[in-house]
Amino acid sequence: MRVLQVYNQYPSPYAGEEFVVYDTLDLLKKRGVEAKLLMRSSRGLERSLRRKMRAFCSGIYNPSAYREMLRLLKIDRPDIVHIHNLYPLFSPSVLVACRRAGIPAVMTIHNFALTCPNWFHLHKGHICQRCIGGREYWCVLKNCTEDIFKSLAYALRTAVARKWRLFKDNVTLFIALSEFAKRRLIDAGFRKERIVVMPNMVSVPEVRADPARGKYIAYAGRLSVEKGVDTLLRAARKFPGLPVRLAGDGPSMAQLVAQAPKNAKFLGALNRRKLALFYRKARFVVVPSLCFESGSLVTAEAMSHGLPVIASRIGGLPEMVEDGVTGLLFEPGNAEDLALKMNLLWENPGLCRRMGETGREKAAREYNEEVYYKRLIALYEKAIEVGKGKDNYLALQLIQPSRRGRETIVSY
Numbered sequence: 001m002r003v004l005q006v007y008n009q010y011p012s013p014y015a016g017e018e019f020v021v022y023d024t025l026d027l028l029k030k031r032g033v034e035a036k037l038l039m040r041s042s043r044g045l046e047r048s049l050r051r052k053m054r055a056f057c058s059g060i061y062n063p064s065a066y067r068e069m070l071r072l073l074k075i076d077r078p079d080i081v082h083i084h085n086l087y088p089l090f091s092p093s094v095l096v097a098c099r100r101a102g103i104p105a106v107m108t109i110h111n112f113a114l115t116c117p118n119w120f121h122l123h124k125g126h127i128c129q130r131c132i133g134g135r136e137y138w139c140v141l142k143n144c145t146e147d148i149f150k151s152l153a154y155a156l157r158t159a160v161a162r163k164w165r166l167f168k169d170n171v172t173l174f175i176a177l178s179e180f181a182k183r184r185l186i187d188a189g190f191r192k193e194r195i196v197v198m199p200n201m202v203s204v205p206e207v208r209a210d211p212a213r214g215k216y217i218a219y220a221g222r223l224s225v226e227k228g229v230d231t232l233l234r235a236a237r238k239f240p241g242l243p244v245r246l247a248g249d250g251p252s253m254a255q256l257v258a259q260a261p262k263n264a265k266f267l268g269a270l271n272r273r274k275l276a277l278f279y280r281k282a283r284f285v286v287v288p289s290l291c292f293e294s295g296s297l298v299t300a301e302a303m304s305h306g307l308p309v310i311a312s313r314i315g316g317l318p319e320m321v322e323d324g325v326t327g328l329l330f331e332p333g334n335a336e337d338l339a340l341k342m343n344l345l346w347e348n349p350g351l352c353r354r355m356g357e358t359g360r361e362k363a364a365r366e367y368n369e370e371v372y373y374k375r376l377i378a379l380y381e382k383a384i385e386v387g388k389g390k391d392n393y394l395a396l397q398l399i400q401p402s403r404r405g406r407e408t409i410v411s412y
Helices: 016-030 049-060 063-076 093-101 137-141 148-163 179-187 229-238 253-259 272-280 297-304 335-346 349-366 369-388 392-398
Strands: 002-009 034-041 080-085 105-109 173-176 195-197 216-220 244-247 264-268 282-287 309-312 327-330
Touching: 002 016, 002 063, 016 034, 016 080, 016 297, 016 369, 034 063, 049 148, 063 093, 080 093, 080 369, 093 105, 105 369, 137 148, 173 179, 173 369, 179 195, 216 229, 216 272, 216 297, 229 244, 229 253, 229 264, 229 335, 244 272, 253 264, 272 282, 272 297, 282 297, 282 335, 282 349, 297 309, 297 349, 309 335, 327 335, 335 349
Parallel strands: 002 034, 002 080, 080 105, 105 173, 173 195, 216 244, 216 282, 244 264, 282 309, 309 327
Antiparallel strands: none
């Protein structure tokens, strides 16, 4: 099987999605699959007005990316194209190229870009769903990105993709990371039979952590508003005796460091080896997100190391963290609730160990590489079958008249 992955690298180097892309590529190659990665990078765009203007236009529909993709598909003839992120330098134009070349495309939905222009369903720290149903103009009216030029660009490209059905009509199958994420897509008009739930994979280390002997409470991830790190710091302030260590970097780093209590220490971004050691010495991990989480890679990683997780009761997190079994859930943004649960686990090392063991068993059962590979290959094969018309029932579901004319939407 020949697989082409497509990924637009984010401006920030701290996105977990990038690890997923590289890990998937490595896994496929390791299993003998002929896999390639087509990547463009958005890093440095913010430093050039000319490049920002170019990205504004290319994010809506990029004819150059369309031609490049069509040329690559004709030369390499992959069996499947696996899409991760297309904005802003590819655009959904590459999906049209896949359809016209007769190559089925699957797409992993890592965030909520298909239902929210700013991807987080979050405005000033609160859940926002104003744009759903064709009202992307709210992103501009509320200036959701706090940059009116960027808010306009995000709203426009989302509106164009929705109106011209660039995702709905050109992606064969979607991969949602949780049932919650799948429901969001269905509510936005995506066909449920074209959405497969498949959580991210993690490697389960041979040596597990012993949370009962953990020396600190851990946070790992991007330091930005939507991740709720401010809630964690406010909770830490309520119990000065609880040592909190934060691994990661991001746009809110300076602000968070300035407001952090003395018992919270920032370690900066860690490579994978150091991150594994960081997990191994922790008692438990906190995932305090304010935004909908589609599927938390950090949560799966913590569980694979044998650590319990305290997570926000939001998005797909309750599907991963079983309250009272593999960890605890708290109300998003509620520092008092979080603080009490942090103190409860810290004072009960035996409970941490039991929850950690259960979480590790779940990670080994549901998130390991073997399970992920089998699911992914099965999904690829299903998409290829649909493309060849072998699965008549699903094929009929996918072939719909175009709103732009009488052209067949999926014509492989």
